[in-house]
Amino acid sequence: MEKKRCAWCEKDDLYRDYHDNEWGTPVYDDQTIFEFLVLETFQAGLSWYTILAKRENFRKAFDNFDYRKIATYDELKMETLKEDPGIIRNSLKIKATKTNAQAFMQIQEEFGSFSEYIWSFVDGKPIDNKPKTLKEVPATTEISDKLSKDLKKRGFKFVGSTVVYAHMQATGMVNDHVEECWKRQ
DSSP states (O other): OOOOOOGGGTTOHHHHHHHHHTTTOOOOOHHHHHHHHHHHHHHTTSOHHHHHHTHHHHHHHTGGGOHHHHTTOOHHHHHHHHTOTTSOOOHHHHHHHHHHHHHHHHHHHHHSSHHHHHHGGGTTSOEEOOOSSGGGOOSOOHHHHHHHHHHHHTTOOSOOHHHHHHHHHHTTSEEOOOTTOGGGO
8 A cells, every 4th residue: 555645745756755754853963954954045945846856966065064164165165166056056045054054053052052952942842733734734833933033143044934944844843744644653
């Protein structure tokens, strides 16, 4: 019998694999959280599928999402990224990645880890929205609004409430798998 999944992921194997193995699974590792943050910020205004299809290119271009390295990128590296056809060549998003890496490390210094900081917005455990259908899944919430505002105050770029909520879904801070999805069983 075929697994029932959230309808959004039935486009092809790339989406199904992401849904089945990552989306909605709680992530507490700072490196992985940063990877999703980078991918989500580049996704702003584009489809998530486009980002997933280029994920390995992003990984290579951004030094395996090593925020310590990214925080120190020089102008030559930034120019190289702007010319890389394997990623989204948006100069503002590329610049934001460096800015966000620096802000990410400042939060680590303050809270001990970025994970401690971000998970504090949901009291350390995933919020289960228990949606019956995709129509019940919000694009933003009061928590994503609050987190977005706090990230912006700390210097982050491209972290509007919709991007932040998508990040919360991706990293399992919220569970928005629909009722009939096998991940909910």
